[in-house]
Amino acid sequence: MSEAGEVKGKSFDTLLNKLKQKMHSVYHERSNTDDLAVKRGMPPFAMREIMSANPFSAIIPKEYGGLGGDVKESIALMSAASYESLALSLTFGINMALFLQPVMKSAQEEAKAQVLNRFLTQQNMGGLMITEPDFGSDALSMRTSFTENNGKYHLKGTKHWAGLTGWADYWLLTARKNVGDGKLARDIDYFICDVTQTEQVIEVEEFFENLGLYQIPYGRNKLDIQIPQVQKLIPESSGVKMMLDLLHRSRMSFPGMAMGFIQRMLDEAITHCQQRFVSGKALINYDQVQQRLAELQSRFTIVSAMCVNSTEKAGLKNDLSGIGIEANAVKSIATDMMQAASQTLLQLVGAKGYKLNHIAGRSTVDSRPFQIFEGSNDMLYSQISEAVLKLMRKAKLDNILDFAKGFDLTQRASDIVKDLINFKIDQAMPQRKLVDLGQIFGRVICIDQVSALNEKGFDKKLTDGAVEYLRQEISNLISSFNYSNKTQVIEDYKGNSDWLSFV
Missing domain, CATH: 1.10.540 (Butyryl-Coa Dehydrogenase, subunit A; domain 1)
Structure with missing residues (x-):
């Protein structure tokens, strides 16, 4: 069989x-x-x-x-x-x-089957190639191009940092149509590449010595391939909208990767603190250790809420191209919490955790790139703020609480944080403040999701602890947001800054 x-x-x-x-x-x-x-x-x-x-x-x-x-x-x-x-x-x-x-x-039936x-x-595997050496987050400016001839699409370009480089049997490739005179179409098209076929072999020019995630190969790939017409994806509207739907669905799935990882960090931390004795008592009995473990447990609860939320909203039948605020909040906060969880375990374990072959050290390195790929978290937080400010302008609102009360992602949370977010904002704020505001608003969304989880019957002690943790984070972030910091880098700083000259 x-x-x-x-x-x-x-x-x-x-x-x-x-x-x-x-x-x-x-x-x-x-x-x-x-x-x-x-x-x-x-x-x-x-x-x-x-x-x-x-x-x-x-x-x-x-x-x-x-x-x-x-x-x-x-x-x-x-x-x-x-x-x-x-x-x-x-x-x-x-x-x-x-x-x-x-x-x-979106694939054509013959290719899909x-x-x-x-x-x-x-048991084949497949990956996605979007990123190019000169175009990371600016994916819409990619230079990989294609022309159509004799029933096939000829793709040429360079892609890098595609997970499973050299491993995958299939690739989903992104490219822009060459319209002549060195110009490329604005929209993006998608093609299934079957590297088991001679004309579709992708040349790996270099395998990267990536920091962490050693089990996944990354590299730089040269594309000069012929793709049959049947392997072109057919978007429902535009390629750009399809990319947003694809990336938002992927970002909504990040809690899946965060869930098991944070639970492992929590289990390892509790076990270690129960078994490790310092000055005659177990680490778990120290107040500072309790705080760290409670924060770790709160992250476990928050990501649990994210998993339930994503399950309800991110189905394949749904168009997710327009849920940028929620998808960006879920991805950025889930991955921030992954890194924070690994840092907590590393701090609790101490020196022996600072080994690559110890789960604490390895997890700290492995979880770090999650804050970068599929959109750097700083960029995603800034995009959250820009989208929120746009909605506030449209509604003629300048108070965050007033907006949160009427916004579907924060209605439950608005009453819980009304004492924290009852302030007006200036639409013309520097980018660093946009990042702060995005972090604040993203955590308000998290409180809303945790509240929804509590309504479903999840352990109330865990959800109460998670809400308190998020409130503290929001409070700290608001302090940063309200602090006026306009410092700039001094690029030519070496003129009068050698400390030895002042001794």
């Missing part, structure tokens, strides 16, 4: 349990997680064992042989993986959010 046939009749719970068994075998029986994490790449047996659970079948539609799941299943898979390995969870996220979901939504069949029967 084929692997695809074996999927039929199975439940998601059965698949998830099988995946957890396979991960336990790979990371705890056949090898050691700490040893695997400090080596480049993944041993062939490890990926073979994990992929034998056919994890991506969970989100493939039933008519193509999968289980027909959606966001809940993809988030649960990423969470289970990130408890064991953040790199593995990101590998799942790349395949599901950045490749499979856009293919399922082939891709999904190979994912089911051959």
Whole structure:
């Protein structure tokens, strides 16, 4: 019986349990997680064992042989993986959010059927190439171009920092049409590249020595390939809108990667603090340690709320191109909390955690790029503010509380933070203040999500603690926002600044 046939009749719970068994075998029986994490790449047996659970079948539609799941299943898979390995969870996220979901939504039928069949029967993998050496966050200015000739699209360009470089069987490529005279169309098109085909082989010019996430290969890729017409994606409206829908759905899935990771940090921290004794008593009995652990537990609760929220809103049938405020808040705060969680564990563990093959040190390095890729958090916070200010201008409001009361993402939270956000703002503020305001507003959105989770019956002690944690963060951020800081870098600073001259 084929692997695809074996999927039929199975439940998601059965698949998830099988995946957890396979991960336990790979990371705890056949090898050691700490040893695997400090080596480049993944041993062939490890990926073979994990992929034998056919994890991506969970989100493939039933008519193509999968289980027909959606966001809940993809988030649960990423969470289970990130408890064991953040790199593995990101590998799942790349395949599901950045490749499979856009293919399922916008690919032509012939290409879609082939891709999904190979994912089911051959455990293929796929990735996404957007970023170029000269165009990172400015993706809409990409220079990768295509021309159409004899029923094929000829793509030329350079892409880098694509996760799974050299590994993936399929790639979703972005390019702009060459309209002649060196000019490129404004809109973006998407193509499925099958690197198993001779004319579609992507040349890897360099593998990067990436800092952390060693199990995922990154590099610089040269594109000079011929793509059949059937492998071009057909967006519902424009390519730019499709990119927003794709990226926002991916950002809404970040809590899946954050969930298992933060829970692992919490479990490791509690265990360590229970077992480590200093001056005759366990670390967990010290007040400062209690505060750190409580903050870590609050992050666990907040990300739990995000997972529930994303499950309800980020389904493949929904158009997410217009939810920039929420998607940016979810991604930036979830990833900030991942890094904060790893820093907390590292601080509590102490010196032995400062090893790459210790989970505390490794997690600190591995979680850091999450604050950068798919939109640097500083940029996303600034975009949150810009969008909020635009809505406030339209509503003729200048008070944050007044706006929060009527905004669907903050209505529950507005009463909880009314004493903190009852202030007027100046629309003409510097970028550094936009970042501060974005962080504030994003956390108000988080309180709203935690309140919704509490209404569903989640442990009230945990949700109360999370709200108090978020209120404290908002209070600190408001102090920063209100402080007038206009310092600028002095570029030519070496003229009279050698300390030895003043001794």
